[in-house]
Amino acid sequence: MAFPNKGSYYYCSVLCLYIIIIVANSLAFQCSAAAASSSNNNDQISTLVVNASIASRRRMPDTLFGIFFEEINHAGAGGLWAELVSNRGFEAGGTQVPSNIKPWTIVGEESSILVQTELNSCFERNKVALRMDVLCDDINCPSGGVGISNPGYWGMNIEQGKKYKVVFYVRSAGPIDMTVSFKNAQGGGILASTNIQETASEVSNWKRIGTTLEANGSSANSTIQLTTTKKGVIWLDQVSAMPLDTFNRVD
Numbered sequence: 001m002a003f004p005n006k007g008s009y010y011y012c013s014v015l016c017l018y019i020i021i022i023v024a025n026s027l028a029f030q031c032s033a034a035a036a037s038s039s040n041n042n043d044q045i046s047t048l049v050v051n052a053s054i055a056s057r058r059r060m061p062d063t064l065f066g067i068f069f070e071e072i073n074h075a076g077a078g079g080l081w082a083e084l085v086s087n088r089g090f091e092a093g094g095t096q097v098p099s100n101i102k103p104w105t106i107v108g109e110e111s112s113i114l115v116q117t118e119l120n121s122c123f124e125r126n127k128v129a130l131r132m133d134v135l136c137d138d139i140n141c142p143s144g145g146v147g148i149s150n151p152g153y154w155g156m157n158i159e160q161g162k163k164y165k166v167v168f169y170v171r172s173a174g175p176i177d178m179t180v181s182f183k184n185a186q187g188g189g190i191l192a193s194t195n196i197q198e199t200a201s202e203v204s205n206w207k208r209i210g211t212t213l214e215a216n217g218s219s220a221n222s223t224i225q226l227t228t229t230k231k232g233v234i235w236l237d238q239v240s241a242m243p244l245d246t247f248n249r250v251d
């Protein structure tokens with residue numbers, strides 16, 4: 001027994017559970033007895049005997065511990081885990097590249113941006129990374145830029161006045177000028193936005209970028225978008241967004 005002094009507590013828990021089951025069964029039995037008596041007018045008496053003697057107790061196995069948890073409706077990823085981005089490492093489509101990047105979507109037309117996966121991440125055990133070939137430049141790009149968008153797990157719940165830590169890894173042959181924003185999935189209103197600029201030498205190797213966004217509006221159905229209006233090739237990986245307001249804070 002791991003906690004000998006608590007032995008009686010465990011014995012009691014099992015006994016109590018046992019009693020509850022017996023009582024529940026007996027209630028069910030009484031109900032059916034009542035139903036039976038109303039139909040054939042035949043009174044029946046049930047007796048419940050609980051033997052709570054020390055001699056009839058059962059010892060809890062030392063190996064019985066833990067908790068049952070079932071991942072239903074994103075109760076784990078998208079629930080207990082504060083990560084808002086679904087498939088943040090682009091690994092969900094498997095390691096055969098090019099792979100499916102669901103639920104990520106592409107912002108912009110095919111004539112302005114090409115998106116695919118490659119096996120060149122800086123993370124040895126999660127080799128898939130995203131490659132964006134931005135074909136448009138400045139005024140030739142759509143005004144909101146081109147890039148990628150993630151809806152989280154059935155829409156991110158972004159709340160006005162709350163702060164969100166966004167972290168991602170980026171690499172590029174040239175300088176980058178990107179916008180990271182939370183947008184309302186319905187209507188596209190911007191709830192928070194920040195600009196990320198790095199020189200070519202800073203991102204010639206994978207670089208971790210961290211920023212904090214504060215929402216100026218709320219939507220339970222938001223997306224995160226990483227966009228740019230600068231021509232070039234950008235690799236992205238492990239795009240994460242978490243509320244700062246979590247148990248034990250994630251920052």
Ligand SMILES: *[C@@H]1O[C@H](CO)[C@@H](O)[C@H](O)[C@H]1NC(C)=O
Pocket residue numbers: 051052053055056
């Ligand atoms: C209760 O259980 C113990 C152990 O099985 C047994 O010795 C005892 O006779 C039982 N008592 C009654 C009232 O049935």
Ligand SMILES: *[C@@H]1O[C@H](CO)[C@@H](O)[C@H](O)[C@H]1NC(C)=O
Pocket residue numbers: 154155185186187221
């Ligand atoms: C969120 O918005 C998208 C885009 O309009 C829509 O398809 C989806 O059904 C919405 N989800 C919820 C949970 O409202």
Ligand SMILES: *[C@@H]1O[C@H](CO)[C@@H](O)[C@H](O)[C@H]1NC(C)=O
Pocket residue numbers: 190191192193194216217
């Ligand atoms: C919220 O901030 C974004 C930019 O960060 C801005 O475009 C938008 O207009 C602001 N919305 C409100 C309601 O202030």
